[in-house]
Amino acid sequence: MTGRWRVAPLLGLYRPALVAAAVGLLFSIAGAAAVARWEDRVNKIEFENAAETESIVMQHGMSEYISRLVALRTLFESTNEEITRSEFETFSARLFERHPGMLRIAWLPRVNRKERAEYEAAAITDGISSYHIRSLQDDGFAIAPQSDEYFPVFYSTQPKTSSVYGMDHSSVPERRVALERARDNDRIVAIRARLYAERETGRQPDVIVSVPVYAKGTSRETVADRRRNLAGYVVGVFDLPLLMQAIRVTTGANPAVSINIYPPFTGRIVSLEETLPDYSSASSSPQSMRDVARGRHWAGHLRIGDTDWQVRAMPTAGGALETSYDRAGAVLIVGMLLTLSLATYLMLASRNSRRLSLANRRVLELAQTDVLTGLPNRAFFLARLNELNSQLKDHGPTFSILMLDLDRFKNVNDSLGHGAGDALLRLVAQRLKSAVRATDVLARLGGDEFAIIQEGCEDQRACSTELAARIAKLVAEPFLLPGHRVEIGTSIGIAIAPDHGRDQEQLLKKADLALYRSKSAGRNCFTIYDEAMSAELEARNTLEGDLRDAIARCQLEVHYQPFMDATTGTRRGFEALVRWRHPARGLIPPDQFIALAEETGLIVPLGEFVLRRACADAANWPSDLMVAVNLSPIQFKEADLFDVICAALRDSGLSPQRLEIEITESVLLERGAENHAFMERLKHIGIELALDDFGTGYSSLSYLTAFPFDKIKIDKSFIRNLTHQPRSSAIISSIVTLARGLDMSVTAEGVETAEEFERLKALDVNFVQGYLFGRPLPIDQIELDESTERSQRDAA
Structure with missing residues (x-):
């Protein structure tokens, strides 16, 4: 009883002190914050004005350098006579006299294949000994291979003994892209690149500025005009740090403002910690962009040509523009001293409680979380699914399950490595999280498989389809991995x-x-499940078993469809097409069993059967007829495919020059180096190669130049539209022109009418194939004599 009476007076005694301390602390913080905001606001305005002024001065200085390069362009475009090496060197030296930062200036003329020897001889005559047009490779310079066009260093401010003479800028991919951009847009283009040899440690890449030069008096209104009339480029190489320092010294830069200039933004994802400046006015200032972002800074850009370098300005440490917060600090310290004892106690108690709580939570998270993506794992997903199923017995809410599998993910793992695959999975997880609601369960089941449980919708089917459509659209958007777009x-x-x-x-x-x-x-x-899918699965399993038996017993047939010479109308050969005559279902179309054969791996023995049968049948044909056989992308993954083809030729006695292998574009997307080597082996023994279904898949002109094709086969979808869509004629004409330039022939598939045939002949297509000239027939129904061929030619 006595103790209770003692406690009450103590509480009454200390209550005013506690209240006073709380009120005093509140006012101290409020006062310090108000003073700090005022100090910060005043300082921020002064700093931003000074930083913006410095940026404008630097931009004016850079524009002065660029304008001098443009003056060189004017020199070339203003005269009908050729500028001599001496004139170039004299004019360049005068332009950039007392302008440090310009490492070198060069003239890159446009040299075609026929002019190469003439330019090399002219340079040697001018005193550039052993001048050759060279390409830049990993281990140094090498004589440039034959090409349609070069842009070599012909004039330069470098000594005549410099190794830079003759270097073809178009042999370096990033410089070639920059030159093309400058040419097509008639703009000054700048890129950040290292020069021709490794520089000293810590040296940042230099800036290469390219100015397109066009022939005097020619048009440059359109891209076609600019490409046709391009004469060459004036190229300047800037030492950006030296150039910026000269500008700041010349203009009397404000010492209270530190300037960092960072490289331009690119598609490559780079950590802010790794982004270091190309130029820094103060070595003691923050270097990475993350360091700069942590403190007060001003952001702008420095435009060089058509590219923006990033400018970050900061107050110089200890300078007049750095905020000290002296008054605010004094107010805050007084307030903090009043609450120090209480804060220490609360801190210790809270810390112990929080550690225990975090430890318990972490144990639970590790048991139910996927380590790679941070999503719930399979165990959590199945537990939640069981919980919802139990609620269904008590008339609980309906829900749906969405099973997701990434398409073409294996290609990323195989081509870029598992590290890139893991990074891609993390990015996919982030996009999926942005698509679902907080009440939905998103889990990674393993590999590239994800699953979602969606509940709480009035119309569960509509909600599920809406979510699935949103996810499909999100995942289809490109992903940016380090150095790659996927x-x-x-x-x-x-x-x-x-x-x-x-x-x-x-x-x-x-x-x-x-x-x-x-x-x-x-x-x-x-797809939403329906009962027909179970029946289809059973039917598919039955069809797969029948197909295995048919292949094992050689019950498949090979039919042949002729292809004709479009000019003479003579038959040049046949394409081999597989057919399956099922004992119960009759003739099954290829589109119903070829895909099944590829999914199950049966395409390998099936393809070998077709190849051997086609070679054996063609060996009995007249020697001027060829046979074309399709190869599946699955067959390309077989290590012994080359031996299989050689064995089919050897056993049948068919000459390799009479065999044509047709390849679809999907083969070229995977294992590019291995498939290229394989195709070269086929070419070496005399087999012809055709790119099938050109224009329907992942068509790329790079395939035509990188892989040794002899023929392009235009897909029948273009032929169907030929007589009533002018665009189809334009596309086919472009393909024919392209093929002729690459020394390839062109076959048009699916020709069904005489009108289509006449149009294709007018477009200079080499070969034609379709129902107009014959349907696919068994070998015993093919007429190979001359009279039959003549009648078919007359009908065409």
Whole structure:
């Protein structure tokens, strides 16, 4: 009783002190904050004005350097006579006299293949000994291979003994892209690049500025005009740090402002910690962009040509523009002293409690979290699914399961490595999280498989399809990995409870069936399960078994469709096409079993059967007829494919020059180096190579130059539109022109009418193939005598 009476007076005694301390602390913080804001605001305005002024001065100085390069362009474009080496060197020296920062200036004339020897001889005559047009490679300079066009260093401010003479700028990919951009846009282009040898440690890349020069009096209104009338380039190489320092010294830069100039933004993802400046006015100032962002800074840009370097200005340490917050600090310290004892106690108590709570939470998270992506893992997903299934028995809410599988993810792993694959999975997880609601469960089941549980929708089917469409669109957008731009897709299968099942096994199985349907339908789409899928799966398994038996017993047939010389109308050969005559279902179209054969790996023995049969049949034809055989992308992955082809030729006695191998563009997307070497081996023994279905897939002109094709086969979809769509004629004409330039022939597939044939002849197509000249027939129904061929030619 006595103790209670003692406590009450103590509380009454200390209550005013506690209240006074609290009120005093509140006013101290408020006062310090108000003073600090005032100091900061005044200082910020002064600093930003000074930083902006410095940026304008630097831009004017850079523009002065660029204008002097443009003066050189004017020199070349203003005279009908050729500028001599002496004139170039004299004019360049005068332009940049007392302008430090310009390392060298060069003239890069446009030299075609025929002019190469003339330019090399002229340079040697001018005193450049051993002058050759050279390309820059990893281990130094080498004589440039034959090319249609060069842009070598012909004049330069460097001594005549310098190794820079003759270096072809178009042999360096990033410089070639810059030159083309300057030419097509008639702009001054700047890039950041290292020069021709490794520089001293810590030296940043220099800036290369390219100015396009056009022939005097010629038009440059359109891109075509500019490409045709380009005469060459004036190129300047800047030492950016030296140039910027000279500008600041000349203009009397403000010492209270430190300037960092960073490289331009590119598509490559770089950590802010790694982004170091190309120029820094003060070595003691922050270097990385992350360091700069932590403190007061002003952001702007320095334009060099058509490229923006990033400018970050900071107050110089200890300078007049650095905010000290002296008054605010004094107010805050007084307030903090009043609460120090209480804060220490609360800190210790809170810290112990928080450590215990975080430890318990971490143990639970590790058991149910995917380490790579931070998403819930398979264990958490299945536990939540079981929980929802249990609620269904008590008339709980409906829900849906979305099973996701990434399309073409394996290509990323195989080509870029597992590190890139892991980075891609993390980016995918981030996009998926942005697409789902907080109440949805998003989990990574393993590999490139994800799953979502969606609940709480009035119309579960509509909600699921809307979510699936949103996810498919998000994942289809390009991903930026370090140094690479990656495009993938996602296939999605949807099962809805309780319509499609009330237990975990049923729902997961049916969602997987729907996912398989999405992949079969062309990928990057979604499918909701229906009962027909189970029946189709059973029918597919039956068809697969029958196909295995048919291949094992050699029950497949090979039919042949002729292809003709478009000019003479004579038959030049046949394309081999596989047919399956099922004992119960009759003739099964290839589009119903070829895809199944590729998915199950049966395409390998099936393809070998077709190849051997086609070679054996063609060996009995007249010697001027060829046979064309398609190879599946799956067959290209077989290590012994070359031996299989050689064995088919050897066993049949067919000359390799009479065999044509047709390859689809999808083969070229994977294992590029290995497939190129394989195709070179085929070419070496005399086999012809054709790029099939050109224009329907991932068509790229680089395939035509990188791989040794003899023929391009234009897909029949272009032929169908030939007589009523002018664009189809323009496309086919462009393909024919391109093929002729690459010494290739062109075959048009799917020709069905005489009008189409006449149009194709007018477009100079080499070969034609289609129902107009004959349908695919068994070998015993093919007429090979001359009279039949003549009648077919007359009909065409």
